[in-house]
Amino acid sequence: MTYVIYTIVVANKMKTVIQTLIVLTFLCSCGQKARQQEPEIQVVDKSQSESPLIEKFDNQIIKKKFGEELFKSILDTITVNNVNVDFLTRNKWIYRPFDNCESFLKFQENGIGVSYNCEMEEEYEMTYRIEGNKVFIAEYDIPHVDNEEHKRIKFRDDTYVYNSNSLVMVDSKMYNIGGLEWIPKIEVVIDYKRKKY
Missing domain, CATH: 2.40.128.280 (Lipocalin)
Structure with missing residues (x-):
């Protein structure tokens, strides 16, 4: 009887360990996919946020004031x-x-x-x-x-x-x-x- 209880306890612990390993493996694989996609998302976001700055910077170069416009x-x-x-x-x-x-x-x-x-x-x-x-x-x-x-x-x-x-x-x-x-x-x-x- 003790042997049966011991086997059930060990089996339950193994089941718990296996479930924990499956969950951790799943979470790790999701995390890796997220990290692999994260730079792409940042690049897209970064290029979208920098685009207006570049346009403004280009406009400032084009609109550099000199002569009469500078004096005014x-x-x-x-x-x-x-x-x-x-x-x-x-x-x-x-x-x-x-x-x-x-x-x-x-x-x-x-x-x-x-x-x-x-x-x-x-x-x-x-x-x-x-x-x-x-x-x-x-x-x-x-x-x-x-x-x-x-x-x-x-x-x-x-x-x-x-x-x-x-x-x-x-x-x-x-x-x-x-x-x-x-x-x-x-x-x-x-x-x-x-x-x-």
């Missing part, structure tokens, strides 16, 4: 303050397009001044006038090419506004020796920071 966007984003001759002449105005390159504007009280371009390593004569809250600067040079008479020409007109820290360019026109005019495709904000003398 600058005016839309800054607060413009008034300036006067004393304010311009009593401060130093510096622009650094990159390290170790310092361009500047020097204003004199009589409406003239000097513009230094560190990239060209040249100083240019300039005239300026203030109208409302804008500073209009004209720069002059004597071109070395196609200028046998050494004729002095106005080669650019720039408009600046003051934003409580810098003179920021908000318009520009350039001219060649023949008088042809164009708007340069400026892609960066040009701002001459104020430094007190």
